[in-house]
Amino acid sequence: MNYYSLNKQAPNTSFKNAVIKGLAPDKGLYFPESISPLPKVFFENIESLSHAEIAFETIKQFVSPDIPEDVLKQIVTETLAFEFPVISFNENISTLELFHGPTMAFKDVGARFMARCLGYFNKENTEEITVLVATSGDTGGAVANGFLGVKGVKVVILYPSGKVSDIQEKQLTTLGQNITALEVDGTFDDCQNMVKNAFLDKALTNHMQLTSANSINVARWLPQLFYFIFAYRQLKRKYKDIVFSVPSGNFGNVCAGMMAQQLGLPVAHFIASNNENNVVTEYLKSQLYNPKPSIQTISNAMDVGDPSNFIRIQNIYKNNFESLEQNLSSYSFSDIQTKAAMKEIYNTYNYVADPHGAVGYLGAKSYLESHPEAHCVFLETAHPTKFLDVVEEVIPEKQGLPTQIEAVMGKVKVSIKVKNYEGLKRYLLK
Ligand SMILES: *Cc1c(COP(=O)(O)O)cnc(C)c1O
Numbered sequence: 001m002n003y004y005s006l007n008k009q010a011p012n013t014s015f016k017n018a019v020i021k022g023l024a025p026d027k028g029l030y031f032p033e034s035i036s037p038l039p040k041v042f043f044e045n046i047e048s049l050s051h052a053e054i055a056f057e058t059i060k061q062f063v064s065p066d067i068p069e070d071v072l073k074q075i076v077t078e079t080l081a082f083e084f085p086v087i088s089f090n091e092n093i094s095t096l097e098l099f100h101g102p103t104m105a106f107k108d109v110g111a112r113f114m115a116r117c118l119g120y121f122n123k124e125n126t127e128e129i130t131v132l133v134a135t136s137g138d139t140g141g142a143v144a145n146g147f148l149g150v151k152g153v154k155v156v157i158l159y160p161s162g163k164v165s166d167i168q169e170k171q172l173t174t175l176g177q178n179i180t181a182l183e184v185d186g187t188f189d190d191c192q193n194m195v196k197n198a199f200l201d202k203a204l205t206n207h208m209q210l211t212s213a214n215s216i217n218v219a220r221w222l223p224q225l226f227y228f229i230f231a232y233r234q235l236k237r238k239y240k241d242i243v244f245s246v247p248s249g250n251f252g253n254v255c256a257g258m259m260a261q262q263l264g265l266p267v268a269h270f271i272a273s274n275n276e277n278n279v280v281t282e283y284l285k286s287q288l289y290n291p292k293p294s295i296q297t298i299s300n301a302m303d304v305g306d307p308s309n310f311i312r313i314q315n316i317y318k319n320n321f322e323s324l325e326q327n328l329s330s331y332s333f334s335d336i337q338t339k340a341a342m343k344e345i346y347n348t349y350n351y352v353a354d355p356h357g358a359v360g361y362l363g364a365k366s367y368l369e370s371h372p373e374a375h376c377v378f379l380e381t382a383h384p385t386k387f388l389d390v391v392e393e394v395i396p397e398k399q400g401l402p403t404q405i406e407a408v409m410g411k412v413k414v415s416i417k418v419k420n421y422e423g424l425k426r427y428l429l430k
Pocket of ligand 1: 139248250
């Protein structure tokens with residue numbers, strides 16, 4: 001499969017090159033040249049396939065011929081070595097738990113898949129690749145864990161000092177080996193700008209191969225389409241109109257769901273559930289896309305003021321507002337509403353949701369008001385104990401720590417303090 005740049009000012013390129021470059025030379029996001037739907041029987045017989053088999057069949061066209069089939073089988077098998085359970089609350093609402101991976105947020109799958117692709121592409125170790133990534137919390141840990149020990153790949157994570165949770169900080173600063181954490185004196189937006197500057201800085205790019213592990217990278221973004229098919233596999237016999245409510249920040253996850261739909265997955269509708277960072281909710285009301293500086297909320301992984309993958313979504317619907325609107329609804333909720341939802345989920349269904357999942361639950365409820373026949377699956381994108389402060393404030397029950405989290409708690413944080421872009425550059429050129 002070849003990929004083109006959505007800015008249309010750069011040549012088309014292979015999967016391998018798109019993964020190694022991250023962004024196209026014209027700074028556009030890469031998008032596959034074509035999408036071939038899978039035969040209907042694939043979805044009819046899906047219960048007979050394992051997760052790895054589903055992943056292999058659905059991602060094959062996007063990575064071939066750069067990754068041979070036997071290597072791809074191994075990559076998806078290793079990537080998906082944990083569970084993706086669906087828990088049904090009632091006839092209308094289920095949740096798909098995406099937090100059973102090593103860092104307990106849904107980003108593990110994309111990070112593990114991308115790490116293995118890069119490891120394969122660089123197995124001869126011809127040129128070291130440096131993965132630069134800015135994180136507001138979850139991406140850093142998933143990327144650190146996914147890329148740990150991958151030969152020929154060095155990972156540099158920038159995170160805002162004092163603005164990630166204790167657990168998130170431990171997950172990204174305690175691994176060592178090929179992973180370095182830079183603790184930035186600033187906000188997440190500052191970290192993201194430093195990364196963007198680095199990609200534009202010839203003094204760096206002439207010296208080293210830099211790539212990104214944010215969802216702009218096709219190898220991080222595309223494997224997220226598996227989730228929607230896994231949920232369908234578990235629910236198809238019970239419900240007809242399956243709707244996904246996706247807690248959204250950069251809109252990579254919901255856009256991957258739309259790719260699954262393009263492959264033929266029967267999905268009735270998508271809901272992008274937002275916190276008060278509601279650029280897309282507003283867009284669907286007014287057709288005006290107005291990026292804004294991000295606002296800090298309790299669902300911090302969705303504090304994004306200019307979602308990078310929205311352009312991919314518009315491309316899927318050929319920039320036609322009506323077809324987008326038919327497939328996507330969006331709602332926005334405050335922190336107060338989110339906390340009330342966490343309480344409601346706990347009291348009504350005896351389930352502890354994290355703040356991001358709770359926003360997804362609220363989106364599902366809003367949609368059900370006008371579509372009572374639908375079955376809405378909200379994505380639980382992180383384990384509640386990653387947001388212990390909020391969860392313990394709202395839910396009157398001590399939360400036990402899962403083994404993945406306990407394992408990092410006792411480790412010693414190692415980070416390098418960086419004040420500004422010059423500091424990052426000095427570190428990279430050293
Ligand atoms: C990253 C993240 C999101 C947002 O996902 P996007 O693909 O950026 O829309 C939601 N919830 C959690 C817990 C996350 O880590």
